[in-house]
Amino acid sequence: MTQSDTGVADSGRKHRRPLVNLGGLSRFFPILGWGREYNSSILTSDLVAALIVTIMLIPQSLAYALLAGLPPVVGLYASILPLIAYAVFGTSRTLSVGPVAVVSLMTAAAAGNIAVAGSPEYLAAAIALALLSGLILLAMGLFRLGFxxxxxxxxxVSGFITASGIIIAASQLKHILGIPSGGDNLIEIARALFAHIGETNPYTLAIGIAAMAFLFWVRKGAKPLLARMGLGARMADLLAKAGPVLAIIATTAAVTVFGLADKGVKTVGEIPVGLPPIALPAFTPALWSDLLVGAIFISIIGFVESVSVAQTLxxxxxQNIAPDQELVALGASNVASAVSGGFPVTGGFSRSVVNFDAGAETPAAGAFTAIGIGIASLFLTPLLFFLPLATLSATIxxxxxxxxxxxxxxxxxxxxKRDFIAITATILVTLVDGVETGVLTGVALSLALFVWHSSRPHAAIVGQVPGTEHFRNVRRHAVLTVPHLLTIRVDETLTYLNSRWLEExxxxxxxxxxxxxDLVLMCSAVNGIDASGLEVLESLNRRLADAHVRLHLSEVKGPVMDRLERSHLLHDLSGKVYLSQYDAFEELAGPAAETAIASVPDIGTEREEARL
Amino acid sequence: MTQSDTGVADSGRKHRRPLVNLGGLSRFFPILGWGREYNSSILTSDLVAALIVTIMLIPQSLAYALLAGLPPVVGLYASILPLIAYAVFGTSRTLSVGPVAVVSLMTAAAAGNIAVAGSPEYLAAAIALALLSGLILLAMGLFRLGFxxxxxxxxxVSGFITASGIIIAASQLKHILGIPSGGDNLIEIARALFAHIGETNPYTLAIGIAAMAFLFWVRKGAKPLLARMGLGARMADLLAKAGPVLAIIATTAAVTVFGLADKGVKTVGEIPVGLPPIALPAFTPALWSDLLVGAIFISIIGFVESVSVAQTLxxxxxQNIAPDQELVALGASNVASAVSGGFPVTGGFSRSVVNFDAGAETPAAGAFTAIGIGIASLFLTPLLFFLPLATLSATIxxxxxxxxxxxxxxxxxxxxKRDFIAITATILVTLVDGVETGVLTGVALSLALFVWHSSRPHAAIVGQVPGTEHFRNVRRHAVLTVPHLLTIRVDETLTYLNSRWLEExxxxxxxxxxxxxDLVLMCSAVNGIDASGLEVLESLNRRLADAHVRLHLSEVKGPVMDRLERSHLLHDLSGKVYLSQYDAFEELAGPAAETAIASVPDIGTEREEARL
Structure with missing residues (x-):
């Protein structure tokens, strides 16, 4: 039987980079793959899913534009071309891209450093952020920097999202209360809210609380109710997800009928009718350099979120997704958002789940959704004039x-404990100082803790288990050792992070x-030795020679040995390289082996328990 | 026989933090350890070593002050109190601290950002750098941040030192040529040299070239010559190291006798006679915050260099050194330098080797050297009036x-290749943009390459070696697999850097x-699983369940299992945890095991060769 018959060994050759499709052009344009198999049954599924997602997306797009501090219509703009770009380049069949909560918050934070929300400069900054994020994602995809x-x-990520959720919720309270507010972190937001709490508009508050209560109830109670009313589970689920649409219709109707806009209830107001204007963003290097850091954060956080959703579905x-191609697809989507007056987008969790549950089979569903949103922005926007901002904030x-x-x-x-420190610091710093410092702190702290932990690997002094060829930790087993021979088993790959520790x-x-x-380093668990590790071995060899101790190696793995043969170490080594630790012990312990001392295991020490 | 008789198991308990002395106070004041055993024979050895080191240090201290852009006398100041502080706190018996080349260059770069060399502000910046470095090192020692x-x-480090050496040599050409120049990197220095090359002073050049030629010859030829003249090898070696002193005496005499100072040969000139003024550095937070980054670099580079020298000796x-205590000792030395008008110091290679070879037995030799330098700065400095700067530059x-x-x-x-990229980038960036950017680039690039490499660990699909209980890579061995069961052996500790890769x-x-x-993850080589790794296992478990695939684990190591038991994973796992992979295969392959397919090994694939 040949290997290609087994399907296993053959697939092995490709497992470095899972190909989504037939290779070649379709790797970069997955649409060429699934497009070939497209038929009318798939078309029907995609159209149904697109209709459902469109209905859900309209309020969501408006809401996230509001969260980003932008005119609501920008949310619609960001939900048209990006979806088409993703349909061409994306490797997930069901991911739905567009404005999402966390990225909208990050957009608000980055653009807020440049201009005041509502100003034309602020909108220009948001568009520039989409462009920059798009280019960064494309570059990461082309240079395979997804790692x-x-x-x-x-x-x-978990801490960052939790803290972002809290900040977003707090930032939306101003619309629920109908008061002015602002701020990028919890402290600023709380201060601004307290300063204006006396100006609360009772009608706005009533709408906000009613909408929130309804939406929370829809999340928990609507599905069982609909199921009792005889609807199928899947239909009940989808209808429950349409809760925000119901809330919008009801509160818009209330504002219209009772003339609440005249009583201080803020509404969406005039939305320009029409498709988004297509234009290359202005060439503004000074603005871009100010926004660069923010754009990098938006790109990476957006990518992590999107890939995670795509993989789940x-x-x-x-099915399978190709992360490097996903970078290209998200990059193209953001560039598409920028040229159509939108703001940064990525794959969103709730919209993608709806798309998936509604039966979408290919990215064409996304393209149809884009058409749906396009139609809505042509004809539906006048109906949204009296939509209260409090309702949008409630959905957020x-x-x-x-x-x-x-x-x-x-x-x-x-x-x-290490991971606890990382998540707690990320949450606290994000809440207190905002999203960018929060992510940066988390990343730096994780790395520092990783370096700290990596710099103290495990190594054990080992001796021979009497009567066997096995060698075990002297502190856990009764084993034989001789005074003039020391064997240290290194339990990690030697890298620059831990090689100094080994030397000490x-x-x-x-x-x-x-x-x-004689000193033997037993290398059975050493999967690799980088240049710093090699340097330490060479320096140990020299230093031990100065102290009249020979250095030997035992049980060096094949690939590690191949590499060492390209260095001076084996030539300079004062001792030998033994195939097995047993060989080394036999030869080096010599006649003294008979006077070997059995150590008594000593299990309960702190270090063993903590580190093993 | 009890464990304390063996000396092995007993020592194991202490190996986390090698104690240099008897513990307790002497851990923080190693002087209490060696001071107790001090006797007249050790005193004689230390005094001889101190005399030799003092003679060598005088020109070196002056030269490195010149390199740092400071008045030569500051080099003497930095060679008195710091040595005494190290004698009290240091754990190396023979390390000699004081001004060293690379740290002097870094001092020049950092202080040069604040003020013009030669100005009082520049001197204040150098002193502040010593203070800040001292405090940073002390903090690192107290909080055990040496890792x-x-x-x-x-x-x-190697690339940085090579590039620094080139920059230092280039920066000293101005004194050899007797022209003005400046700059923190090779490009600036070359530009400045070319601009003034026409102003070269022939007398200065003659002195510089003669001194360099003599010193290069002394390095190579003096020792054999002295040995032929009947001197012992050790004495010949020490005398050869006194070459700079001879060069200084000869060129100073030449300048004095021929009145070369009047012909444009720049000399050291008036040096204030007396001991360094002891004063707390001024409290200047604005200056400190400007110098902070430079001080951090100086601290860490100085520490790495010093520990490496101390370990070698x-x-x-x-003998042994305690790196965390070395941080304290170097911190105290730098604070001592700052309060006595000096600049940043660390353990130097050449001076420590001389100290060691001259027979120093305890840090008291350093204290005696400090007294020697103190006497020199009281009585010897007038003799240095006509010492040409070109000679000092030649020694540098x-x-x-x-x-x-x-x-x-x-x-x-x-x-x-990874390490090649790191060293080349460090050298080039240091040469082109200076020391701070160079180190930063090297550190960032090493980390990025490490993350990149760590994010693609090795994992292999394994099958059963027919007739055995062993499981091997399907691509290297003819092994049995069944279509409905997949076993993946993970060959790395699961961390946040590689867990996403595993998931993909x-x-x-x-x-x-x-x-x-059924999918089995064989964990025999997994030494640990951090929270991100756990998250990936949990998410794989959920996602595979959605796809109707059960997830199993096999051969999980004890400590890893202990930790997993504190999580939800084992409770939620769709499959089982098997003690051995053989158990898993027996149970899961079931009757189908008889229809198992033998794969054909496929050794020559690119991935195996590149990564295994």
């Missing part, structure tokens, strides 16, 4: 509070053994 | 060129196996 997203550990149907608050997960830090406390460890052990003549 | 020095990989006599150039190692990048090219790898493999029912 940089790994710097965002799960605790940092793809796995359900055993209800959506983002589901992102807040304050139990996570507690779970991490019991699982890993070895030299300290040698310093306390005046009779030592 | 941060691990961020400086060997290639980065300690190992020769099977000859000393630093020995630090330049341009073969290192070539060696790394063949050993590790697993989901891609699952996506191409429509018949898959």
């Amino acid at each position: 940089l997203a790994n710097l965002l550990s799960h605790p940092v 793809a796995a359900k149907r055993r 608050i209800v959506a983002v509070l589901s992102l807040v997960d304050l139990r996570k830090p507690l779970e991490l406390w019991s699982y890993s 460890f070895v030299l300290a052990e040698v310093a306390r053994r005046p009779d030592l003549k | 941060l020095a691990n961020l400086l990989s060997h290639p980065v 300690a190992a020769k006599r099977r 150039i000859v000393a630093v060129l020995s630090l330049v190692d341009l073969r290192k990048p070539l060696e790394l090219w063949s050993y590790s 790898f697993v989901l891609a493999e699952v996506a191409r196996r429509p018949d898959l029912k």
